[in-house]
Amino acid sequence: MTQDGDVQHPIVIAGAGIGGLAAALALAQQGHRIVLMDRARQLSEVGAGLQLSPNACSALDRLGVLDALKPVVCAPDSLRIWSGRSGRQLGRVQLGSFIEQRHGYPFWVVHRADLQRILLDKVRETPGITLRLGAEVLDLAPSPYEHLVCIYQDENETGNLHCRALIGADGVWSKTRKIVPRHQNAHFSGQVAYRATIPIDKVAPRWTRDSGLWLHSNSHLVHYPVRGDRELNVVALAEEAWQDETWSAKADKEALLHRFKDWPSDVRNLLRLPETWLKWALCSVDALGPWTHGHVALMGDAAHAMLPYMAQGAAMAIEDAIVLARHLPGDVKNIPAALRAFERSRKPRVSHIQSIAFRNARVFHYTGVPALARDTVLRLSKPARMTARFDGIYSWTADQ
Template sequence: MSTNGEADHPIVIAGAGIGGLAAALALRAQGHEIIVMDKARALEEVGAGLQLSPNACAVLAKLGVLDELAPFAYAPDNLRIWSGTTGRQLATVRMGTFLKDRHGQPFWQIHRADLQRVLRNKAEATEGISLRLSSEVVDLTATPYDHLTCIYQDAEVTGNEGCKALIGADGVWSRVRRLVPGHRNAHFSGQVAYRTTVPIDTVPTRWAGDAGLWLHQKTHLVHYPLRGGRELNIVALAEEAWQDETWSAKADQETLLKLFRDWPTEVRNLLRSSDNWLKWALCSVHASGPWSHGHIALIGDAAHAMLPFMAQGAAMAIEDAAILARHLPKGTDNIPAALRAYERHRKSRVSRVQNISFGNARTFHYSGALAFARDTVMKLSKPTSLATRFDDIYGWTPEQ
């Protein structure tokens, strides 16, 4: 396949989520024409809070969107870890200015919808990036005309678009992943996340300010401010058999309260502060599977959906976007080789982060002697030492 034939065609990105939009901006900065397709008719503001650690912010700064995100972000001074059994604090982890001074970028908490909106606005304002909704990529085929054809479905009509590469950024239930031989299907973890947000002034002041992590047998709780500190994000996680492919199913408050029936009263009162709970089944795609095949590459959840117990899912997708673009400069002669190089570059790091997340899923839900040992170690740890445990994750930059 000649370089000249490929040069006149765009890169198609399937999925207009965080990873897909970040990849569009990063690849456009390399000079490529970009088409982003998404099966949704409209990009709805759904999802939950997420954490943008310094490694993610380093990429977002390079993409030119960090300043636009600042009004929607919240930077907690600390993460406080509590026992869901006794209600007592176990440890404090330094964040805020400590992590910013250490790594050169902030540690922010932000709503997924705010991040997606800022990325979308940047993409739509960038010449050379086209966003097409109601278009789901279903196949990629070779043609006799020295380029590839991306097959998509648009309002029940099949269309095609010439392209030089297809990037699957279409999430944990990725359709593009099916085009990669030997791919791994999403695996249900046996855990479900219930999520809501409430105005911060409607809950007691003890829930404002620092982020919180509560640990208990078979359940745990995460909470932190969002949107400049105006809202509180609450995520309650529990071992449960419910499975569904949506991440915005309606949830019943009474069902949630039963799962947290032996928790401290103050926590149960917090859970009662909202009648608008949504839930999603926590699924993962193991990072050891293949991410690329010919002119196709996967990024983000399509390649390596991870459990949220290291709060790095969005960050890894954003990192993927930067490294993918780094391996695809304008005029790349051998795109399949470049995509394989991207996969090799990313796989060990993402696998390590994913394995930490898997480990935390077990550790957070310990009971008995294991829980006692975990809690004892936390009580004896210094706030700064807990923060520096993940220097290799938070200190990463797009140049690495």
């Protein structure tokens, strides 16, 4: 390893979200020392539910956390697609045992906080990983050696940390991204996600048997159980201007209900149940922009934040962690070349999936004749064939 005297320098990871935690585990498996920094003094939930398709589960298995997740996940048998106009079912995507047999790993839904907690527990019990909360990477300084001097600030001081590489896993509003020349700023999509969870005993069984996707003009709705079937995760997405000063905020329930005023009454009754709604501006970062510069690399949302219309944002960050570690074995000599190779290997897949999410954003919100054509195709499609459409995404494994 590249050393200054007898000191073995760590890899610094900025951001202890799902991607950063996964990267710390994957790089530690390769024998690296890791310093994982996050500006939050306490890691807490951001968002609510997320979907773990077979490709994500394969990566989590490699990280050694798949079994620990089983008590808190749900494995829906199907994704049922409904019309937000008529309330009728349009189609069904077969999940459950069918998709596990097809790809070797399950399709799970989970609360984001549960996944983060299990990854965090694994990080804390893994030798060689140091977690520093309340600490933020500010900049890099030149070094006469083959490593970086990372300038950081915590609640006590501004300090310097010699490191082998800096990995930016600090999300859609990444500060690390500014270190990479020609970086792409996050772009607001013109769409907003309203999120809430409801105790499962407060909702009718029809909402809890399967995952649901409802389609309407310029809006759609997603729901599925989380926390071992104890809560229902509900996400209402709509085309809307963003007026708040920050990119996430408490939502006005009455404004949400007005936005969904022409939806079926049972959907509106569901939306009335949560006491509190939060909303997020949906932003993206162009995956074709630069990810690396010297000993610095971006991953996850910092490199390629995508709209949630393919439910692959978390999965892509977890995959990034596995592939990054594969390109950085413990005895790696040329880190800039290894990081460039990581970028080259990931960009085609991630940019393809990002483009699918952009396309789905249009298709889900069709109006008029295009919506009628879409609904007709869904009604004529067999459930297994609907599942097979995603083979190119779900068939990825940690061994590829």
